[in-house]
Amino acid sequence: MSNQQKQAIGQPFAQEHVQLMGLAKDTVIPSTSFAHQTQDLICFSHLRWNFVYQRPQHLLSRASRHFRVWFWEEPVVDNRSWLEVRPVNAQLNILVPHLPGGTDAHTQQAMQRKWLDELLTQHQITDFVAWYYTPMALNFTEHIQPRLTVYDCMDELSAFRGAPPQLREREKQLLQQAKLVFTGGQSLYEAKKNLHPSVHAFPSSIDNHHFGQARLGLADPADQSSLAYPRIGFSGVIDERLDIALLGELAKRRPDWQFVLLGPVVKIDPASLPQGPNLHYLGMKAYEQLPAYFSNWQVALLPFALNESTRFISPTKTPEYLAAGLPVVSSPIRDVVSTYGECGPVWIADGAEEFERSIAAALADPGSMCWKRIDAQLAQSSWQQTWKDMHKLIMGQFQLEPQKQSLYE
Incomplete structure (x- = not known):
């Protein structure tokens, strides 16, 4: 300026x-x-x-x-x-x-x-x-x-x-x-x-039109285009609400999955984040860029810790992931469970073992879930x-x- x-x-x-x-x-x-x-x-x-x-x-x-x-x-x-x-x-x-x-x-x-x-x-x-x-x-x-x-x-x-x-x-x-x-x-x-x-x-x-672009097959952004598949993504502020121990355990359990994280690191030491060849911290992205990243993921994550800071959250990313056509695996956050947890494409998982099993299920069969009901719900939101x-x-x-x-x- x-x-x-x-x-x-x-x-x-x-x-x-x-x-x-x-x-x-x-x-x-x-x-x-x-x-x-x-x-x-x-x-x-x-x-x-x-x-x-x-x-x-x-x-x-x-x-x-x-x-x-x-x-x-x-x-x-x-x-x-x-x-x-x-x-x-x-x-x-x-x-x-x-x-x-x-x-x-x-x-x-x-x-x-x-x-x-x-x-x-x-x-x-x-x-x-x-x-x-x-x-x-x-x-x-x-x-x-x-x-x-x-x-x-x-x-x-x-x-x-x-x-x-x-x-x-x-x-x-x-x-x-x-x-x-x-x-x-x-x-x-x-x-x-x-x-x-x-x-x-x-x-x-939800801005349905904006994130719905991801369903059209957008070009892969340069900083993730070299990553192997499948890609499991998270987008949002990386702070004390994120269960970094869970993320690290998932990355160790499944070295064949690529975990992509978009967003700024706030209020926690970046050095405390788990590291590994299949963990990719790509930083904060502009709102306009997000559909292109989502378009080239296979599953989206909400790996929140269950603590006082997440007790009342209603993650904005849940409807954005869904509008992009991504199946979602989430910790048992109350508002996610009550709003989207009754049928896929949202899996609720507690702990690394359940997260791994749910992600595998979403990767194996992403097309037969209740998208019609979810899309109708998003259209009203x-x-x-x-x-x-x-x-x-x-x-x-x-x-x-x-x-x-x-x-x-």
Whole structure:
């Protein structure tokens, strides 16, 4: 990105910083652009926009058809204090706080609060939706007065490694402020439904057309084209949720199978990952590249450990693998079992021996499983439909009718 494209809010508030996303300081988007008065949505996220493309990106991209969306990320350590404003398109902007190393927590919160207030003032944002993925953002946002607060609880963050000790208390506060609570899966819904009067389950959805391309036989990406077959693949964040001991044992038991892993290594030491001639860590791939990798695998894995961090997960990769036409072998994750475990092409396995047996079964007979039922299920689980249903609930809070169908497509 060029220096001209990078824009910022900071101290001092210089003249060259008075434009964000190409709109002048006093620009007001005409209300005719929207079917309701509330024009802005500010999302506070623990995940970065340019990280793994998942729930926040799918939903907030679609939200930008109805709102001007501001996606506020967690701070990054920089050598100066500023708020980077990075436009994705005319209706969607990424906000990245940059803070000097060694800045204490109180100062971090004060600086972010100041930048947020400047953003609201500069763009005359007075009637807006506040959308939270992380309750910790309340540390610098509890003073704002949105028209509506939404908590999209996609994970039980308090169970993740390195979770702040005050996260649970902040979540209680957010549940008191929010008018709508969405959950990223059915088990998470069961855990939250008695904590708030308006909790709604929205499990992982699917961009069926995108991943369905894998069924067409796409060209093999260069970095896996030399690998032998069969290929057993995993795509996602490689962190404490992955059962690396299971993965290592599988690789030893079946040296004739190639295990391909796509994704960044986060919160664990890369040196702790099992190694071997049939284990291939190919790194993080762009969302657009994934169908080509999936198209050249034979089986997909969900080798999650069974611990507190996986107790409530609803893996986004499950429907993506299935849309790509891949049989799936998964640990007994509750939401995978309840949603897909009643008949193939999803096998549920516990331990290396069961995983080996299930993978062998999927390789031996991948074509006679219940794809018709799975495909019908996937057709009803699009991100478009999920956002439409969420937006209907939001419009209900505004006491307005849903918008025309074309805005959801």
